[in-house]
Amino acid sequence: MDIEPIDVTPEEAPPLPKTGFLPIETNWFDRIFISVVIWVALSLFWLRFIEPLGLSIWICTAISVVLAAIIIRKG
Amino acid sequence: MQSNRLGWLLLAPTLLILAMFGVFPFIYVLFVSFHQWNPFAVNPEMAFNWAANYRRVVFDAQFIASLGVTAAFVFFAVVSELILGYALAQAFMKDFPGKAFFRTIHTLPLIMAPIIVGSVWKLMTTPSIGIIPHLLDNWFGYDLNIGQSAGAAFVLTVIMDIWHWTPLVTLSLIAALVSLPPDPFEQAQIDGAGRWQIFWHITLPMIRPAILATVFIRLMDALRTVDEVLMLTGGGPGSATRYVGVHIFKEVFPRTNYGYGSAISVVVLYVTIVVCWLLYVGLIAPRNKKG
Numbered sequence: 001m002d003i004e005p006i007d008v009t010p011e012e013a014p015p016l017p018k019t020g021f022l023p024i025e026t027n028w029f030d031r032i033f034i035s036v037v038i039w040v041a042l043s044l045f046w047l048r049f050i051e052p053l054g055l056s057i058w059i060c061t062a063i064s065v066v067l068a069a070i071i072i073r074k075g
Numbered sequence: 076m077q078s079n080r081l082g083w084l085l086l087a088p089t090l091l092i093l094a095m096f097g098v099f100p101f102i103y104v105l106f107v108s109f110h111q112w113n114p115f116a117v118n119p120e121m122a123f124n125w126a127a128n129y130r131r132v133v134f135d136a137q138f139i140a141s142l143g144v145t146a147a148f149v150f151f152a153v154v155s156e157l158i159l160g161y162a163l164a165q166a167f168m169k170d171f172p173g174k175a176f177f178r179t180i181h182t183l184p185l186i187m188a189p190i191i192v193g194s195v196w197k198l199m200t201t202p203s204i205g206i207i208p209h210l211l212d213n214w215f216g217y218d219l220n221i222g223q224s225a226g227a228a229f230v231l232t233v234i235m236d237i238w239h240w241t242p243l244v245t246l247s248l249i250a251a252l253v254s255l256p257p258d259p260f261e262q263a264q265i266d267g268a269g270r271w272q273i274f275w276h277i278t279l280p281m282i283r284p285a286i287l288a289t290v291f292i293r294l295m296d297a298l299r300t301v302d303e304v305l306m307l308t309g310g311g312p313g314s315a316t317r318y319v320g321v322h323i324f325k326e327v328f329p330r331t332n333y334g335y336g337s338a339i340s341v342v343v344l345y346v347t348i349v350v351c352w353l354l355y356v357g358l359i360a361p362r363n364k365k366g
Contacts, residue, residue, distance in 0.1 A: 024356055037352070040345055047126065048133035057126060 022075040031075045035068035042067075101344075108337035115331045128338035138339060140314060141322040142346070148229070148318055149297040152236040156293060157286065159237065160244025167245065168252055182242045189239070193306025196235045200307070221308055225315030228308045232316050235303055240296070244289050251285030252278075287358060291351055298347050319343050 019025050022034070039061075046060035108128055110121040132138060167178055184192065199205045200221055208219040221228040255278070263273050279286075301320035304310065310317035310325065317325075323343070327336030 033352075037345075037349055041349075043126075044129065044133055044342070047130050051130070 020075045022071070026075060028072065031072045032068075034075065035064075035071045038067060038071070039064035104337045104340055107334055108341050110334045112334040113331050114333065121334075124334070128335045129342070131335060132338050132342055135339075137314060137317070138319070138322055141317045141319050144229070144314070144316070145298060145318040145320075148233060148236075148300070148316075149294060151233045152240075152297050153290060153293045155233070155237050156241045156244045157290065159241050160289070161248055163241065163245040164248035164252055167249055182246065184239050185242045185246075187239070189300075189302040190306055192235065192239050193303040196231070196238075196303075196307050200231060222312060225312050228312060228316050232300075232304050232307060232318075235307060236297065236300065239303065240293060244293065247285055247289040248282065251282040255281055284359075287354070291354070294351065294354075295347055298343065298350075 022031075024030075026034070042064055043057065043060055046055075046057055050060070051057055107121070109123060109125065111124045111127070112121040113119065163181065167174065187195075200207050200219065202208045202218075202220050202222075211217040211219050219227055221231055259277050259281075260273060263277055268276070299320050300318055301324050304316055304318055305321055305324060308316040310321040319339070320343075323336050323339050326332050326339060
């Protein structure tokens with residue numbers, strides 16, 4: 001039985017792992033995942049300890065978005 | 076392009092099932108977790124309440140305590156299952172009379188539904204009618220009452236989990252051990268390596284992927300244990316065996332607090348994913364990089 005190879009053009013090829021400031025090799029999906037993990041952890045921490053002091057959760061969201069942008073671009 | 080289309084067509088049933096039973100339920104739970112929803116209340120409508128459920132989760136002392144108890148349960152159960160499973164796998168690698176019979180008998184707990192396992196253990200541990208309290212009293216003079224002793228209830232849930240799931244670990248490790256090539260072992264023996272050295276430097280590194288896959292499966296399973304424990308102890312005495320799954324069950328069903336239960340579920344899913352990811356990054360990724 002002939003098995004036809006699946007064509008993978010350079011645009012479709014999976015992204016290559018890269019090393020940024022994160023201690024592990026990551027691709028773009030890993031960096032999005034890490035950003036979401038940090039965002040959720042930070043939000044739960046903020047709800048428990050910072051929000052009772054009067055600082056809104058939206059500040060935490062803004063910090064998380066900035067962190068995510070840095071991690072995705074330079075992580 | 077045509078072969079790409081064929082690839083997607085072949086993948087379609089899997090993706091459809093994954094979407095129906097994995098992705099959509101998750102999105103729905105996430106959606107419900109941002110709502111106040113009690114379908115049996117006077118007003119059964121969902122009311123969007125932003126992060127109020129999550130705010131409640133982080134201040135819920137009972138939930139935080141249940142996370143701690145669950146961590147202890149998972150640690151003791153998974154480590155014991157791994158050690159016992161490996162010992163049994165090694166035993167089943169050797170030939171002895173009745174090996175096939177014992178191997179079949181030892182896998183029987185796997186085919187039992189968790190709720191049945193819980194009821195059987197409940198019968199076996201009920202004071203006055205159970206075989207375990209009877210024998211412990213006769214042999215050691217120990218009065219086992221899981222309705223009163225928090226420590227005994229916790230230990231029994233761990234033992235029940237070990238009894239139920241060790242065969243899974245054994246079967247995975249037997250498969251890994253059978254597939255090992257004999258050459259490195261023969262060379263090590265020629266070089267005069269002892270049994271411990273062979274285990275530590277050859278067997279363990281070679282079956283590491285199987286061990287890690289088994290640990291991941293058991294870890295995720297143990298973190299969501301509900302039915303066995305609910306049947307055996309009902310989460311008690313007090314909150315000694317109120318693991319996160321039991322806590323979610325008690326919030327969602329008896330109290331019909333669907334929004335809050337969904338928020339706890341999302342947090343538990345988050346914890347499970349992070350623990351597995353950290354284990355993966357810590358144990359597998361560095362080796363892959365070296366290799």
